[in-house]
Amino acid sequence: MLINTVLVFLQNILPIFVVFSLLFAQQDARYKSSSLESSQSSSQSRNQSSNQSSNKEKNNIYYLPIIYLLKTTGIGLIIVFLLSYFMPMLSQLFSGTGLEILFSILFSLIYCFIVISFLLNQTSSHKKSQDKMLLDQQTLTQQKTLVSLAILLLVLCVHGSYFSLYVMSLTIQNTALETLYSGIVVGVIIGTGICLSIAILLYFILVSLAKKLRSQIVCYFLLLFGVGQLIQGLQLLEQVDIISSTAHLWSTNYLIAEDSELGYFLTILFGYEATPSAMELIVYLSAIIVPILIAKINTSKQNSTASFMKGTS
Numbered sequence: 001m002l003i004n005t006v007l008v009f010l011q012n013i014l015p016i017f018v019v020f021s022l023l024f025a026q027q028d029a030r031y032k033s034s035s036l037e038s039s040q041s042s043s044q045s046r047n048q049s050s051n052q053s054s055n056k057e058k059n060n061i062y063y064l065p066i067i068y069l070l071k072t073t074g075i076g077l078i079i080v081f082l083l084s085y086f087m088p089m090l091s092q093l094f095s096g097t098g099l100e101i102l103f104s105i106l107f108s109l110i111y112c113f114i115v116i117s118f119l120l121n122q123t124s125s126h127k128k129s130q131d132k133m134l135l136d137q138q139t140l141t142q143q144k145t146l147v148s149l150a151i152l153l154l155v156l157c158v159h160g161s162y163f164s165l166y167v168m169s170l171t172i173q174n175t176a177l178e179t180l181y182s183g184i185v186v187g188v189i190i191g192t193g194i195c196l197s198i199a200i201l202l203y204f205i206l207v208s209l210a211k212k213l214r215s216q217i218v219c220y221f222l223l224l225f226g227v228g229q230l231i232q233g234l235q236l237l238e239q240v241d242i243i244s245s246t247a248h249l250w251s252t253n254y255l256i257a258e259d260s261e262l263g264y265f266l267t268i269l270f271g272y273e274a275t276p277s278a279m280e281l282i283v284y285l286s287a288i289i290v291p292i293l294i295a296k297i298n299t300s301k302q303n304s305t306a307s308f309m310k311g312t313s
Contacts, residue, residue, distance in 0.1 A: 001171070010194060012163040015229075015268050017199035019155045022225060023148050025206035026121070026218045027064055034065040064148060072149045076156035083157065084164040097240040103158060107233030110154045112225030115291045117147045121219050123302075153268025155229075198265065221269075227287045228271025234283055248275040 083090075090098045120143055167184060206218050238245040253274045257263050266272035273280060 001183035002187050002190075003164075005184055006191050006194075008166045009187060009191030011264060011268075012159045012166070013191060014195050014198065014264070015159050015225075016152075016155055017195040018202065018220075019151060019225060020221045020270055021203040022206070022218060024154070025203050025239050026215070026222065029209050032258060064145065066151055068145070069152070073156065074152050076153050076160065079157045080160040080164055081187060082170060083161045087161075087165060087168075097242065100236040100240045100241070103161075104159045104233035104236045106154055107229045107236070110151060110158065111226040111230035111233075111287065113147055113151045113154065114222055114229075117144060117151065118219055118223050118226075118291050119295055119298070120144050120147065121215070158229075196276075212214040218302060222289065223291060224270035225268075227284060228267065228269065229286055231271040231273065231280060234280060238277075238279075243279065246277045248277055249281060251275045259268055 090102060092098060096100055100231065120140060123140065168186065206221065207214065209217055234243065237243040251274055256266065256272070256274065257269060258272070258274045262273070263272065271284065273284075276284070
């Protein structure tokens, strides 16, 4: 029971720690890049840039206030409790596929909010170079904060509910209470330590990257995390035959097994699949390429508009 609890905890709770790590690394990258740019602008014109540099710091620093994180976590735990309580009823909906449909929708929402966050960050970096108004930057900061909190809430609800379902299934079994609770508590403590270690290591790896590339790399890591969540939702629909599953294209289990420690981590980080189907491969590549193309198109349009405005002025 102890080993199973640790494995289930890592599989379901580690994504929560990973998304915390990615969002905080994104915040740190934006803070340092804004500090670097404000110092460069102040060195060029010290008399006029004191107000501008402070404004840029306010514009570009991307805060995740602790009080908001605590409130989001509290709301998420309440939703997890409610989902756990109504899971037996939800599982009977849609001919016994209610849970799979619900969680596939939640996985899709995680991906959608991460795409929104990705596009907002690309827009923010472009607007920063065009020296937009303070109000525009403040609006972007508020939007990114709300989107990040929505991502945290959805990830907590989905993966927390899976672990809650595992705990509920154990309580139904005829197991001694002392053995049951000791196994769960010790497994949660060990799993929490492992998750914290991985999240902290991932955070410091990301923030130690080159300053010019750090923000973009973290954004792409977060996008890959969202694609992995989308693939999990697709697999749920394939399991209940809502989407027809096709034959596997290849198998890389001989290199990295999905049920290994590294396989678990890669699956959580960017949706690693050792035996992908054609449908999964198409969805995976499309989910990566489409947001990048949209960001490139928006950037080119804004560049054209900026060039036109400069030409007419």
